[in-house]
Amino acid sequence: xxxxxxTPKFQVLKTGQSMTLQCAQDMNHEYMSWYRQDPGMGLxxxxxxxxxxxxxxxxxxxxxxxxxxxxxxxxxxxxSAAPSQTSVYFCASxxxxxxxxxxxxxxxxxxxx
Amino acid sequence: xxxxxxxxxxxLREGEDAVxxxxxxxxxxxxxxxxxxxxxxxxxxxxLLKGGEQKGHDKISASFNEKKQQSSLYLTASQLSYSGTYxxxxxxxxxxxxxxxxTGTLLAVQP
Numbered sequence: 001x002x003x004x005x006x007t008p009k010f011q012v013l014k015t016g017q018s019m020t021l022q023c024a025q026d027m028n029h030e031y032m033s034w035y036r037q038d039p040g041m042g043l044x045x046x047x048x049x050x051x052x053x054x055x056x057x058x059x060x061x062x063x064x065x066x067x068x069x070x071x072x073x074x075x076x077x078x079x080s081a082a083p084s085q086t087s088v089y090f091c092a093s094x095x096x097x098x099x100x101x102x103x104x105x106x107x108x109x110x111x112x113x
Numbered sequence: 114x115x116x117x118x119x120x121x122x123x124x125l126r127e128g129e130d131a132v133x134x135x136x137x138x139x140x141x142x143x144x145x146x147x148x149x150x151x152x153x154x155x156x157x158x159x160x161l162l163k164g165g166e167q168k169g170h171d172k173i174s175a176s177f178n179e180k181k182q183q184s185s186l187y188l189t190a191s192q193l194s195y196s197g198t199y200x201x202x203x204x205x206x207x208x209x210x211x212x213x214x215x216t217g218t219l220l221a222v223q224p
Contacts, residue, residue: 031209031210031211033211033212035214040216041216042115042118042200042214042215042216042217043155043200043202043214043217044115044214045211045212045213045214048209048211050208050209056209058211059115059213090154090155092212096208096209096210099143099160099162100160101145101157101160102145102157102202102212103157104154104155104156105154106153106154107154
């Protein structure tokens, strides 16, 4: 099992550009989520999904879009990148039960100039 | 709303003990503890369910008091490998059981 994979590992964007961060998991987990990590702020939930076709907002959803067309994939889209979106982004997956371990991908380091 | 962790940072010598606290303003169903090394993804340590159950993992254990909406992580006889940032994640037991993480506690263990 590859677990949770993310691409790219690093990305530099200019303000106003758009891009998609990719996330895939091969554990057949229903639940997938995106977090951003900034110094002193911990891990903040951006969006999450409990299954194909179902997504919802987390704590900091503004400026990001998601969709979930398959169980395996959960891409995160930045429509018009801003310097405030410079961060490390982690994708994670788990089963929907509250007792289940959440697995994180290796992260994408994004810089917006 | 993010759970609050304390302390924000702690420096230890090898062999010393530490306690990291996590508190929430919301009723909790479960608390999840993770450790993150610099430049890496968070790694799962343990899950605690409401019921006040204490869990252990080698010399790392944790407790959960759902009435106080608090959890504590206990690191005993710390080793250099314990260094990293510790996060608690809380789930409210709703339909999604989404995890909301605290701001983290930086732990540095020195020889």
